[in-house]
Amino acid sequence: MQRFAELLDSLAFQPARNGKLRLMTAYMRSAPDPDRGYALAALTGALDLPNAKPALLREFGVQRLGETLFVLSYDYVGDLAETLALIWEPADQAGVGHNRPPPSLAEVVETLRQASKRETPQLLERWLDGLDATGRWALLKLLTGALRVGVSARLAKQAIADLGQRDIAAVEEVWHTLEPPYQALFDWLEDRAPRPDPGAAPVFRPVMLATALEDADIGGLDPAAYRAEWKWDGIRVQLVAGPGHRRIFSRAADEATSAFPDIVEAMDFSAVLDGELLVAHRADDGALQVAPFNDLQQRLNRKQTTAKLMQDHPAHVRLYDALLIDGEDLRALPFDERRARLEAWHAARPRPRLDLSPMVPFTSWDELARLRTGTREASIEGLMLKRGDSPYVAGRPKGPWFKWKRAALTVECVLMYAQRGHGKRSSFYSDYTFGCWRRSDGGTPELVPVGKAYFGFTDEELMKLDKWVRDHTTSRFGPVREVAPGLVLEIAFDSVHRSSRHKSGVAMRFPRVHRIRWDKPAAEADALATLERMIAG
Structure with a gap:
């Protein structure tokens, strides 16, 4: 636990991205199994300790300082874990608590997973007594799940990709088939076993991202080489479906399946599709009207969705691209061919709550700029520009795709x-x-x-x-x-x-x-x- 605490402390004070990568890679190289696997789970937000809730930790603080003083201390410090770590005194004032060996990260995680709700407070108090202030802070951060050390899930995955000198896309494609402490992943990264095989599992495929384009830069591009689409004001999603599975992922690989059962119902296909999640209503004439983003917010981050919520805010996915169709990987094909395959697939069997994002025909940048000026009232953020010959490449390669957003x-x-x-x-x-x-x-x-x-x-x-x-x-x-x-x-x-x-x-x-x-x-x-x-x- 102490080594994990030192890692978190170093990450919190390291502003540089490459510096954070070096710290994480060094830790993953030297920490034992399964500690490093649980550390990776914590850094990627994949660790769940259900009985150790923030309410319990606040109660610890109130017991030691009283309600008023604890609230004032928490307000001043601004962080629950840091506040409690600073005010904590071992129950044994003679210092016996400090003589206990600190727990390992694996001991904390595995013991808490098996502990009952009644047993959890005593376990935490014993561990907090045996740790120094930095160790207590790290333990409490682990329990709350809010590390706040400037590390995204993708950056942590990049660190372990660097550990094994692998491409991060290869790591992300097997990520959702694995569980903490990720022993199979580390065995592959360190050449002790082959890469985990996702098989037919519903795994996330790393998305292709666009580079922001300024008005002054567009004149340097050849309009004949690019295709234009509307940039809808929703959230980017990846629909992954096949025999026995249907899953919805965000662009950051977070799962959103449970929040959108109305979309899941329409995913009776075998494909991996890229699109924009929206709320949309049918007008009296049958035309689809995209609602403002504020309507979509009513559906996001919910574990359960009511029938009324789905009726008032019906979800819809506007498809942009196809990565796989019926088991065939299309990512190496040029955009124009992938788009043609997507159009043919959709035309063969249209599905409710899914449609194609229309292409925007144009012959010059001036013409396209005029079209962009009227996008705000239609819940459109601007335009996407994609080279017709571009394969679907993970990450943000500069040149193939641009986002040309309207002015703020x-x-x-x-x-x-x-x-x-x-x-x-x-x-x-x-x-x-x-x-x-x-x-x-x-x-x-x-x-x-x-x-x-x-x-x-x-x-x-x-x-x-x-x-x-x-x-x-x-x-x-x-x-x-x-x-x-x-x-x-x-x-x-x-x-x-x-x-x-x-x-x-x-x-x-x-x-x-x-x-x-x-x-x-x-x-x-x-x-x-x-x-x-x-x-x-």
């Missing part, structure tokens, strides 16, 4: 509330709720919240914002500070939609701080009516 919308808002961040930002007020003026006839204008943002500013700007919040606080609500209406933030966002969940009646898509208007009076910020005029559709 902006609005000037007033800062209303601030909250401390997490991890490296736990000492700073870095999460900002902002609002616009609602002006009723003859009444006094009032600020109503319209969104929340926590990025888009530099570290230097963050320090200035934090000081401004502290200097202008008028009230506290737990960890949240209310501030006097005096600072204007220019907010950039992709779109805005109606929302019954917000007091203002609107919700922004991807809001971020675009500029801090230190010079602008709050009274001159935008009105809510300005946002309402931007609502899609």
Whole structure:
């Protein structure tokens, strides 16, 4: 456990991607089995310890400090694991607890998996007594599942691919056939066994990604070489189906099958298809109308889906590409041929909740740019450009595919509330709720919240914002500070939609701080009516 703690601590203070890769690869090379397998599971979010919930850890803190002092400490530190690790004192003040050998990572995981809910608190207290502050922090991070050390699941997979000098795509294609502690995976990486064979298992295939394209750069491309499609405002998914299995994966290989049984029902085929998950309704004339992204959010990240939710927010997948059809791997074929095969497959048997994303014919970039200007009202983010001769290659190769997104919308808002961040930002007020003026006839204008943002500013700007919040606080609500209406933030966002969940009646898509208007009076910020005029559709 102590070696895993040292790894997490080093990762938290290592900002460079390649530095993180070196740290993880070195750990995986030297740590014993099955510790390194469980470490990999923790880093990729694949470790589940059902009886060790954050509520139990909070109770530990309340028992030691009391409700008020623990809440204040947690608010100041900003991280549950770090707070509890710092305040923990062994039950045996004579120090006997520190003489116990610290548990191994495998001991923690395997013991907790077999322990009952009643046994878990005693186990945790014993282990926490036997660890130092860094070890306690790592153990608590492991239990909460929120490591927050700047490592994505893909980066951890890249580290083990580097360990075995393999391509990450080869690792990702067998990943979903394996379980922690991944002994078969390490045996293959270290040449003790052949690569695990996914066979006919419903495995994820690494997706091909596009490079962002700026308006100024498009003139250097040959329009005849590229095909254009709409970039729909949903989430990218991969549908994997065959005899006895049907699974839905996100572009990051996270499974979303259980949240979309209406899509699963339509997956009566043998293929691996690439597309966009949307919410879409049939109009009276039978035409399919794509709903705003806010409607899709009602369906995301749910373990169970009700019949009413599916009726109110019907899911739909708009297909882009075909990776495999009836067992034949099409990824090496050029895009034009894969598209023709997908069209023929779809035409042979159309399925409910699945259709093809239409191609956008064009002869020049100017013509395509004019088409792009009208995409916002149709829940379209912009355009995708794909070379007709491009094979389907995992990762983000530069040149074959581009995403040409529409320009962001902006609005000037007033800062209303601030909250401390997490991890490296736990000492700073870095999460900002902002609002616009609602002006009723003859009444006094009032600020109503319209969104929340926590990025888009530099570290230097963050320090200035934090000081401004502290200097202008008028009230506290737990960890949240209310501030006097005096600072204007220019907010950039992709779109805005109606929302019954917000007091203002609107919700922004991807809001971020675009500029801090230190010079602008709050009274001159935008009105809510300005946002309402931007609502899609």
